[in-house]
Amino acid sequence: MEWIKPKSQKVDFKVFEQQLLPAMTAAAEIGSVGLDFTGVEFFDITGIVPVIALSDRFAADGVQTDFRLPELDMQVSYWESSGWIAAIEGVQRTIPHAPTYTPLKWFSSGESCNAALEEAMDVLARVSEFPEGVLRGVKWALDEITDNVLVHSGGARGWVQVISRPKRDEVHLAIVDCGHSIVETIREGYPEVGSDNDALRLAVQRGTTRDKKVGQGNGLAGSLRIAAALNGYVTIMSGSACLRQAPGRSPEVHESPRFPGTFVTLTLRTDAEIDVSEALWGVEDGDAYEPSRPFEYSHIQRDGIVFRILDESSGFGNRASGEALVNKLRNIANGSPNESVIIDFEGVDLATASFLDEFLAKLIRREGVTAFFSRYSLRNMNELVRRTADQVIAQRLMTGE
Structure with a gap:
């Protein structure tokens, strides 16, 4: 097998169109396709996704297709998290x-x-x-x-x-x-x-x-x-x-x-x-x-937008989780501006002050107390979560930041 190796350290659409596509097509006519990415440092989906789809098509047609993955561990990890390794292996597995x-x-x-x-x-x-x-x-x-x-x-x-x-x-x-x-x-x-x-x-x-x-x-x-x-x-x-x-x-x-x-x-x-x-x-x-x-369709119910915290995250202990959730909540709320919003804490036994400050207190500070509670309502908070939320909201409003 003669291996196809990109002439560039970056694989993007231009490299796919001008180098990889014609080389893969010619190799497939012979009966085998080998792709060598050992020297590549950057991969763009516009270059790799069509390569994977085309290799899948070749495999279905009985053409042998092999890959040499990048040499750097960081690149291999990126291929794994991007689902590219699973794709070339022909499996659809759950990848976080x-x-x-x-x-x-x-x-x-x-x-x-x-x-x-x-x-x-x-x-x-x-x-x-x-x-x-x-x-x-x-x-x-x-x-x-x-x-x-x-x-x-x-x-x-x-x-x-x-x-x-x-x-x-x-x-x-x-x-x-x-x-x-x-x-x-x-x-x-x-x-x-x-x-x-x-x-x-x-x-x-x-x-x-x-x-x-x-x-x-x-x-x-x-x-x-x-x-x-x-x-x-x-x-x-x-x-x-x-x-x-x-x-x-x-x-x-x-x-x-x-x-x-x-x-x-x-x-x-x-x-x-x-x-x-x-x-x-x-x-x-x-x-x-x-x-x-x-995109917000699944959250809209008879009472308005229902945002169930337990369905959205597996942890409530850090600011990163709070930031991700408030981004999603605001995008959903912005998509349906005439709907009321219910934030449901059912099943959340513990949420840290950092999480609640990032997710809730900053949102209330940004919206304004009156505007927030005229549209948003908080449901099913246990006593610990409620008292923690009350404290961080009061602190956030007091600092004004």
């Missing part, structure tokens, strides 16, 4: 997610897709408090693009991974399948379309779909609009065409080495508000946008 990213997950049904997306949104919601509309825009794009995989890939396995980079105010999404490509499905409805480039250009126009009985053709077009509203980047690789949309620019399409399926990446800015309805449909559309399943 890192604070800012989810492990790579594959899906082949609506149920497994929903589970992967719910985990992704939970991770994002805990990272920080996002400006209004950002998480709904991210969720809309994830829902639509993964649904395209389920509907149009011909039963192929889909892959999804989400990473938040809070210091850069960015969220990165990668969705890929190695089934029927976009350009193939477009030709089923538009047989007159010539090149793959033309097919991909047509695919991202609103209302373009293979079959109007199945879909309305808003997914890719809407995702590009959301990315534009968030000053983000979109890359779509399908067949021998690759589309790139940069902030403030129209989509551009170029020829690319053939990819057997569809690979979509989005890099979205998260430092400004977005009106998702306006981004998707324009300012004159009278129907307000409501996602079919907003």
Whole structure:
């Protein structure tokens, strides 16, 4: 076996498109693919996720695929926590997610897709408090693009991974399948379309779909609009065409080495508000946008938003846990501003002063006592938790910080 080794110490989309994809395709025709990452120092999901999906496709076709992992223990640990090692081993096992990213997950049904997306949104919601509309825009794009995989890939396995980079105010999404490509499905409805480039250009126009009985053709077009509203980047690789949309620019399409399926990446800015309805449909559309399943959906009940502390964390002893929970709570509350909020402490026997200060006291100080208790209510606190909360809230309000 002749091993394929990247010429760069960084594996990203450019390296995948220009080096790895053509080399893997040529090696697969011979019958075996070997990938050597021993000298690579940085891995981006835009470079590794399609490699893993493609190797999975090759394995299904009977092509032997082997990997040489990075040499540094830190890199191997990152591969493990990112779910990449499990993926190349062909197993879907439970991997604790890192604070800012989810492990790579594959899906082949609506149920497994929903589970992967719910985990992704939970991770994002805990990272920080996002400006209004950002998480709904991210969720809309994830829902639509993964649904395209389920509907149009011909039963192929889909892959999804989400990473938040809070210091850069960015969220990165990668969705890929190695089934029927976009350009193939477009030709089923538009047989007159010539090149793959033309097919991909047509695919991202609103209302373009293979079959109007199945879909309305808003997914890719809407995702590009959301990315534009968030000053983000979109890359779509399908067949021998690759589309790139940069902030403030129209989509551009170029020829690319053939990819057997569809690979979509989005890099979205998260430092400004977005009106998702306006981004998707324009300012004159009278129907307000409501996602079919907003990320806060599972918390909304008859009495309003119910945030059960015991369901959200396994520990209540430090500020880091408190910060993650208050970020998620505020993102949920911001997503449904007209709903009352119940913070339910049932089953929480012990919570430290540090946790309660970070989770509760700072929130009350920020909202203001009157505003907080006009919308939020605290339920099922035992005496110890209640008295500790009373103390840290009083201290926080007294210091005014």
